Amino acid sequence: MNDTAIHSLGLGLATRNAKNEIIEVYYPAPLLSPDTALSSLLLASCAIQPGENAVSQINETSARALVAKLLEAKFTEHAEHVEQMNAGQGQLILCVVFTDSPPKSVAEAYLKLHLLSHRLCKPHSLNLEGLFAVLHNLAWTNEGAIDLEELPKRQLAARLRGTALEVASVDKFPKMTSYVVPAGVRIAHTARVRLGAYLGAGTTVMHEGFVNFNAGTEGPAMVEGRISAGVMIGANSDLGGGCSTMGTLSGGGTEVISVGENCLIGANAGIGIPLANGCTVEAGLYLTAGTKLNVLGADGALLKTVKAKELVGVEDLLFRRNSLSGGVECVPLKSSISLNDDLHSHN
Secondary structure, three states: OOOOOOOOEEEEEEEEEEOOOOEEEEEEOEEEOOHHHHHHHHHHOOOOOOOOOOOEOOHHHHHHHHHHHHHHHOHHHHHHHHHHOOOOOOOOOEEEOOOOOOOOHHHHHHHHHHHOOOOOOOOOOOOOOOHHHHHHOEEEEEEEEEEHHHHHHHHHHHHHHHOOOOEEEEEEEHHHHHHHOOEEEEEEEEOHHEOOEEEOEEEEEEOOEEOOOOEOOOOOOOOEEEEEEOOOOOOOOOEOOOOEEOOOOHHHOOOOOOOOOOOOOOOEEEEEOOOOOOOOOOOOOOEOOOOEEEOOOOOOOOEEEEEEEHOOOOOOOOEEOOOOOOOEEEEOOOOOOOOOOHOOOOO
């Protein structure tokens, strides 16, 4: 069996609605470019033929047989994993991605979101086209994910048991920490980081910070502002309170928005252009591609006037507003941002 083209796979526990549709999946240990022998064994056990991406349900009997085969092949860790997840309730599934095409199933979509949050893939490295259309809008509760059509009955049932069903959110994306808690991070308010976020070690997300799916931080970073979908923040950068980054492709553009290393975006500021290494945006200043900038030399003399997009890729710049004229200026910087090492060591 030729399964060398396998991109990723995951053994997961699926939640189904009353129509027996999978509405969400938890993958404790997804695999990227899995071992060939392991892949062959899993595909054969689940009768999956190489080709299109596939999802296979594993019942209790099949799970026991799979455990035996895994033990025989010396895949002890994976055997224990399957045995632990085998709840006998039709929840256990195998999702296999052969080619990184747009996700066509909930199981495949959740596998890709897990790959991002497990730091196995970086933002923009996976095909997520059409993701929103695949995912279900769900009630995320203290009893797990619930189909919205079934929510009233579940709420009534909870009341009749003498309890209350708490609905934390109604959304297509759950919070990341219900599925993945990457090592070396601090997240003050877990509801503000979505599954599919990529948080590098040493990242601190404060209470008002927000990280969307397919976005995140390369390494040590302070996040007190908004990291929109598709935006990646470089190591040792600081997003001040209330600041924002414009989502990649916002407004129909083609520019990928990012923040380089050792950058600072001040409180209540924002960017709509990629920011190169060592740049600072003054508090309260929102910098868009069309923002008119007076570029000053080190001596303060006016060199030229340009649109902000013309300075994309230029490092060590300070963007500020002139308090007298009200115009926006760009001046060279000689110092870089330094994060507190003690604050970003999350062992």
